Amino acid sequence: MSARILIVDDLFPNVKLLETKLSLEYFDVLAAMNGPDAISICEKGLCDLVLLDVMMPGMDGFEVCRRLKRNPTTAHLPVVMVTALDQPSDRLRGLDAGADDFLTKPIDDTALFARVRNLVRLKAVTDELRDRALASREFGIGDPLALAAAGDGQNASILLVEDRKNSAERLSAALNQHHRVTVVADPHDAMVLATEGDFELTLVSLDLQGFDGLRLCSQVLSLDRTRTMPVMMIAEENDKARVIRGLEFGVHDYLMRPVDRNELVARVRTQVRRSRFSDTLRGAVQASMEMAVTDGLTGLHNRRYLDSHLAVLFDDAALRHRAVSMLMLDIDRFKSINDTYGHEAGDEVLRAFADRIRLHTRVVDIVARYGGEEVVIILPDAEPEAAHVIAERIRERIEAVPFLIDQETREIHVTVSIGVACRHVDDKGPADMLKRADLALYRAKSSGRNRVEAEAA
Amino acid sequence: MSARILIVDDLFPNVKLLETKLSLEYFDVLAAMNGPDAISICEKGLCDLVLLDVMMPGMDGFEVCRRLKRNPTTAHLPVVMVTALDQPSDRLRGLDAGADDFLTKPIDDTALFARVRNLVRLKAVTDELRDRALASREFGIGDPLALAAAGDGQNASILLVEDRKNSAERLSAALNQHHRVTVVADPHDAMVLATEGDFELTLVSLDLQGFDGLRLCSQVLSLDRTRTMPVMMIAEENDKARVIRGLEFGVHDYLMRPVDRNELVARVRTQVRRSRFSDTLRGAVQASMEMAVTDGLTGLHNRRYLDSHLAVLFDDAALRHRAVSMLMLDIDRFKSINDTYGHEAGDEVLRAFADRIRLHTRVVDIVARYGGEEVVIILPDAEPEAAHVIAERIRERIEAVPFLIDQETREIHVTVSIGVACRHVDDKGPADMLKRADLALYRAKSSGRNRVEAEAA
Incomplete structure (x- = not known):
């Protein structure tokens, strides 16, 4: 580049x-x-x-x-x-x-250019990530750069691929003071470990018996699961050509034998820091994208998420001739909680309400805050009867245990009304189902609250 | 890689x-x-x-x-x-x-490897972007991949750097059928144009009089403003070595003289498509991050944005001994609008209310939806008197012109109450100012609505 x-x-x-x-x-x-x-x-x-x-x-x-x-x-x-x-x-x-x-x-010009090109290419890959992460700083969603730059590069889980026993012992003794090292001698075992384990760095001897260590480096750098992991080579002094080859295809750093243990520790720390820096940026971008579909107060999905996914689930159910059900929940007399105990208590109740709902839903269900004290739950593949059972269980669990507010010093008794609806064959879209759930909720409210009502037959 | x-x-x-x-x-x-x-x-x-x-x-x-x-x-x-x-x-x-x-x-192995390495490196740079964009699809925030893949690569603005008059004419005649071409003969002028213009692709002759065209390619590919723009080389048949050199440092494609005009058009289209593909992904990631701090209904900032930026502005004002003011606005009798005309009308009013506020605030002000029908405006560097004048102007503009609802078929008369507060030297944080604005708003409401009240002296 x-x-x-x-x-x-x-x-x-x-x-x-x-x-x-x-x-x-x-x-x-x-x-x-x-x-x-x-x-x-x-x-x-x-x-x-x-x-x-x-x-x-x-x-x-x-x-x-x-x-x-x-x-x-x-x-x-x-x-x-x-x-x-x-x-x-x-x-x-x-x-x-x-x-x-x-x-x-x-x-040495060859070494210089190989190194410069190698570093420049690796940087080009993370620049795009950094640019995105900078936007999240601009929007005031944390400061990922500061967080990322603060890492110490210690305590990493390291895979050492080395079949010379003495060398493996010396290297891991040096690294174990700051990290956790797993030694493996066989390159095939190493590849399995690298993809299945949770390592942050791989250190490969280029002088494995009967196997070209560079090939292992290349594989780790090209597989989806491992390609962002730093890879370092350990080479014999007279093996500069292969070192340069490795740098060309993206190996992150190298050490020449005899390995100086302090240099080993310093270089590993640099790679771990650099890699964690990228991970932090990646996480920041991901997190700020997640925020776009998350309700800030309850951590449930928000209405934006519900709207887009409801349409997808609905169409999918229609296509596969499967059921899909929906619960619409509304906390009873929520306004009076706010008026009696204050807005902060109201917020505490909403958060606890959300937590309790989460306990009684599956991973495939969508739970979204629909507005004020209303929550919508989408239950894929749930027939009307099953949806009713789930609704009743939630209603019962909300009523059964009082909510704690004011740093758990006070109890409030909370109940919830729930409307249940399911997809009909002749529905034009999810809005039809939503409307029926809303009407069912209205009937649950008007017939005394703290109850589950299904849509009219 | x-x-x-x-x-x-x-x-x-x-x-x-x-x-x-x-x-x-x-x-x-x-x-x-x-x-x-x-x-x-x-x-x-x-x-x-x-x-x-x-x-x-x-x-x-x-x-x-x-x-x-x-x-x-x-x-x-x-x-x-x-x-x-x-x-x-x-x-x-x-x-x-x-x-x-x-x-x-x-x-030809050299050509093959150069090409493969070149394409693999370019892909590595955009993979990170694609991974982030995939997340935005997962979250249901549009499908950037489908959108991006649909581009036709036509109608691009192209910079052609060529000092041979005949060649320049032939090449631009071919390209102008699908794109807009700007021809420049001098490489220095080209660099200025590339950074200041709004080009989507640069096509560089490697045989400029007294100048190495590859150097221009390299500059375009390394400057911040132009580094994501595709660059193509035009080379003499016997100049394969420089072509390979260019591919090594990231030039996107090349054509050999005599240039086949159909091949030129096809290759340019491919590059334009590829580049727009990346731009679309970049835009999608950016947009979904922006959503995280935007209120879906009004397009104003949301409370998450307000909370993080208010703290920054507040601390900054304290540090520089500058004023900062805050308006808290609440639409009068909003509940009765919802009850009388329905929720959709209420949403229309909120959107129009937001639009009108935007007209009367500066770029440096922060306007955020605080909750239901409440909006908070932060005015950096505004003294209490100035803040009061702005609040009064907004109140007056809301009252003066009725709001149109139901596809502009009905008018609603809307008024707003506003509380004004400013940072005090002994404030512990922005929450103190917020509380005073809230109290002032409460007084505006209780003393008859449709009025501006400043915090108690």
């Missing part, structure tokens, strides 16, 4: 060299000569990836990286630190600051 | 050959020996891309492609047709059937 790369280095020749290389690869290049400028460019959303020099006067690269990763607006940007320092402790400082990778000068 | 490739061919050796090649590139390969099996695998969501042989007994490849592209469940799957037939008319039939590309046997 094409992308805008920000080069951050205080030395102009370094900037120029990288710029030329990246530009030849058709990347769009921007440059910043110090940390604060770099942060400002990132905050403005002008780049897709940061190549960050460590040694700079003023704010050093570690600090720039930490700030970018801590800020919800920039936390999603991949950061690759570039440095002449080659101590494991330096690498580790970079990774601990949240960097996605740490490359040592002189830079 | 790793992906699951479905090979469709009735000849086993052909399947085997392609399978071996793709498997070596770490793709997951599935096979189907006939059209119906292929369609069934696609409908089950088991693959990411289809390599489709044209000549098969029974259902031929053209028909399989047409069916896949017409079905909302499978329309998003990239289809590459593969055949020994090499007549322009065959190519065209494939592209007309909706195929994303048409490769001729013997297959």
